[in-house]
Amino acid sequence: MKVIVTTGGVLSGLGKGVTTASIGRILKDRGYNVIPVKIDGYVNVDPGTMNPYEHGEVYVLDDGSETDLDLGHYERFLNTDLTGESNMTTGSVYKTVIEKERRGDYLGKTVQIIPHITDEIKRRLRKFKDADVLLIEVGGTVGDMENMVFIEALRQLSRENENKFLFVHLSYVPVIPSGEQKTKPTQHSVKELLSLGIQPNIIIGRCETPLTEKTREKIALFCGVRPDEVLSDPDIEDIYDLPMIFRDQDMHNILVKKLCLESKPVYDFQWEDNVKRTHSCKKEVTIGIFGKYTGLEDAYLSIKESFKHAGAVNGCKVKLKWVESEDVTSKDFASLDAILVPGGFGSRGVEGKITAIKYAREHKIPFLGICFGLQLAVVEYARNVCNLKNANSTEVDPDTKYPVIDLIPEQKGLSKKGATMRLGAYECDISRNSIAYRLYQQDKVFERHRHRWEVNPEYIGVLEEKGLVFSGKCQGKNLMEILELPNHPYFVGCQFHPEFKSRPEKPAPLFAGLVGAALKSKKS
Numbered sequence: 001m002k003v004i005v006t007t008g009g010v011l012s013g014l015g016k017g018v019t020t021a022s023i024g025r026i027l028k029d030r031g032y033n034v035i036p037v038k039i040d041g042y043v044n045v046d047p048g049t050m051n052p053y054e055h056g057e058v059y060v061l062d063d064g065s066e067t068d069l070d071l072g073h074y075e076r077f078l079n080t081d082l083t084g085e086s087n088m089t090t091g092s093v094y095k096t097v098i099e100k101e102r103r104g105d106y107l108g109k110t111v112q113i114i115p116h117i118t119d120e121i122k123r124r125l126r127k128f129k130d131a132d133v134l135l136i137e138v139g140g141t142v143g144d145m146e147n148m149v150f151i152e153a154l155r156q157l158s159r160e161n162e163n164k165f166l167f168v169h170l171s172y173v174p175v176i177p178s179g180e181q182k183t184k185p186t187q188h189s190v191k192e193l194l195s196l197g198i199q200p201n202i203i204i205g206r207c208e209t210p211l212t213e214k215t216r217e218k219i220a221l222f223c224g225v226r227p228d229e230v231l232s233d234p235d236i237e238d239i240y241d242l243p244m245i246f247r248d249q250d251m252h253n254i255l256v257k258k259l260c261l262e263s264k265p266v267y268d269f270q271w272e273d274n275v276k277r278t279h280s281c282k283k284e285v286t287i288g289i290f291g292k293y294t295g296l297e298d299a300y301l302s303i304k305e306s307f308k309h310a311g312a313v314n315g316c317k318v319k320l321k322w323v324e325s326e327d328v329t330s331k332d333f334a335s336l337d338a339i340l341v342p343g344g345f346g347s348r349g350v351e352g353k354i355t356a357i358k359y360a361r362e363h364k365i366p367f368l369g370i371c372f373g374l375q376l377a378v379v380e381y382a383r384n385v386c387n388l389k390n391a392n393s394t395e396v397d398p399d400t401k402y403p404v405i406d407l408i409p410e411q412k413g414l415s416k417k418g419a420t421m422r423l424g425a426y427e428c429d430i431s432r433n434s435i436a437y438r439l440y441q442q443d444k445v446f447e448r449h450r451h452r453w454e455v456n457p458e459y460i461g462v463l464e465e466k467g468l469v470f471s472g473k474c475q476g477k478n479l480m481e482i483l484e485l486p487n488h489p490y491f492v493g494c495q496f497h498p499e500f501k502s503r504p505e506k507p508a509p510l511f512a513g514l515v516g517a518a519l520k521s522k523k524s
C-alpha cells in the first residue's frame with residue numbers, strides 16, 4: 001500500500017476535499033484502487049450532532065455513519081461506496097483509547113498521546129492494506145493545535161514506511177492589487193510543516209489565476225521541491241474539471257514516479273467525456289429550494305451536486321434559487337420550474353415549506369420533498385385535502401390533534417442524541433406502475449436515511465383514500481418510503497436522501513425525474 005497525505009496551509013476553505021478527491025480520480029482513471037480517508041481534528045465523535053450552518057451538511061454513508069461532507073466529494077469523484085472507517089476524528093480516536101483504558105487493556109501503564117493515541121491512529125490506517133493508494137486528507141490547516149497529533153502519527157508512519165509516502169501540501173497564493181502572486185504565506189506554512197518533521201513532496205498553489213513560471217520557481221526554491229512539483233489549482237467554474245486540470249500539469253506521472261507505482265497503460269476517459277457533455281448543455285431550468293439553512297450552500301452540498309448530475313442526463317443546466325423558508329412570499333414562486341423541499345429538523349420555517357408544497361401541488365409545479373420534505377407534504381395533504389385541520393408532525397407540534405407524522409416506535413424513549421437516528425441504507429420496495437418505478441426500473445432499491453419520524457401508520461388509510469399514493473415502502477417495517485400523486489406532472493416525496501448516492505456517473509433517479517419534469521413543464 002502506498003500513501004498520499006494532503007495537508008492545507010494558510011487558510012481553511014481552499015477546497016482541500018475537492019483537491020484530494022481529484023487526486024484520487026486521476027489515480028482511479030489509471031486503474032489504481034484508491035481508498036480515501038478524512039481526518040477531522042474536532043472532539044465530536046462524528047459530525048452528526050453539529051449544526052449544518054456551522055459545519056456544512058452531515059453526509060451519511062450506506063453503513064449509517066454520519067460523516068464530514070468531504071466524504072461526499074470522495075464518493076462522487078471516485079464513484080465508490082465508503083464506510084465509516086474513512087472518517088476519523090479526535091473524538092473517535094480518544095473514545096477508543098479511553099474505552100480500552102477503562103477495560104484495563106493498558107493496565108500498569110500511563111496512557112499518553114504518544115504512543116497510545118498515535119498508535120491508535122496508525123492502527124486504523126494500517127487496516128486499509130488492500131488499497132493500492134491510501135489517500136489521507138488532514139482537515140484544517142497545518143499549525144492548528146487539533147490536528148497536530150494526526151500529523152505526528154503520519155510522520156511516524158512515513159518513517160516506518162520509507163518511499164511509500166507522498167506529502168501534498170495545498171496552500172494559498174494570494175494575488176495583490178498589482179496583480180502579483182505572493183508566495184510568502186506558502187513559504188511560512190511549509191516551514192510550519194517542516195517544524196513538524198514533514199517535507200512536502202508536491203505543493204499545490206490555490207490561486208485565482210494559474211501560477212506563473214516565476215511563482216512556481218520561487219515556491220520551489222524556498223520550499224525544497226522542484227518547479228515541476230509545484231502545481232496550480234486556479235479558480236474554476238466546475239469542480240469536476242479539476243482532475244483534468246491536474247492531469248494537464250502531468251500530476252499523474254509525478255505521482256506514479258514518486259510513489260514507484262507499478263505503471264499501468266490504461267486511461268479511462270469516461271469522467272472527462274461526462275464533464276464535457278455537461279458543459280455543452282444549452283437549456284436551463286430554475287429550481288427553488290425551500291430550506292432553513294439556505295445562507296450556507298454547503299449545508300445542502302449533496303443536493304447541489306445531485307442537480308448537476310441530474311441536469312447532465314437531461315441535457316440541461318440547473319439554476320438553483322435558494323429560498324429561506326421562514327419568509328416565503330408569493331414572489332418566491334415566480335419563474336420557478338420546480339420546487340424542492342430538503343431534509344430538516346425542528347419547527348423554524350415549517351409553515352413556509354408547507355406553503356411551497358401547497359403551491360407546487362395546486363399549480364402543478366414539479367416537486368420533490370426529501371425526508372422532512374416528504375413529511376411536510378403529508379402534513380399539507382392531510383390539512384388541505386383530507387380536512388384534518390392543523391394536522392402536523394409531532395416533531396413540530398407535540399400536541400397536534402392529527403399526528404400524521406410521528407416518531408418511529410424504536411425511536412420512542414431514546415434520550416441519547418449521537419448516532420441514534422434511523423441511519424444508513426435500508427431497502428425500499430417499489431410498486432410497479434408508479435413514477436418511482438419508471439425512474440428506478442427496479443423493484444427494490446437501497447437508499448440512505450437519517451430521520452426519527454415517519455408517516456404515522458394510522459393515517460395511511462385516509463391519505464390513500466384521498467388519492468395520495470405510497471409507491472415505495474419498507475415492507476418489513478410498514479414504513480412509507482416514497483409518496484407520489486397521480487394527476488400531477490411530478491409530485492414525489494421520499495423518506496430517504498437520494499442526494500447521498502447521486503454521482504456524475506450515476507445520477508439519482510428521483511432528481512433526474514424532477515429535472516426532466518421541470519424541463520417538460522417549461523416547454524408546455
Ligand code: GLN
Binds near residue numbers: 373395453
Ligand atoms: N426531522 C425529521 C426526522 O427526524 C426529518 C429528518 C430529515 O429531514 N433528515 O424524521
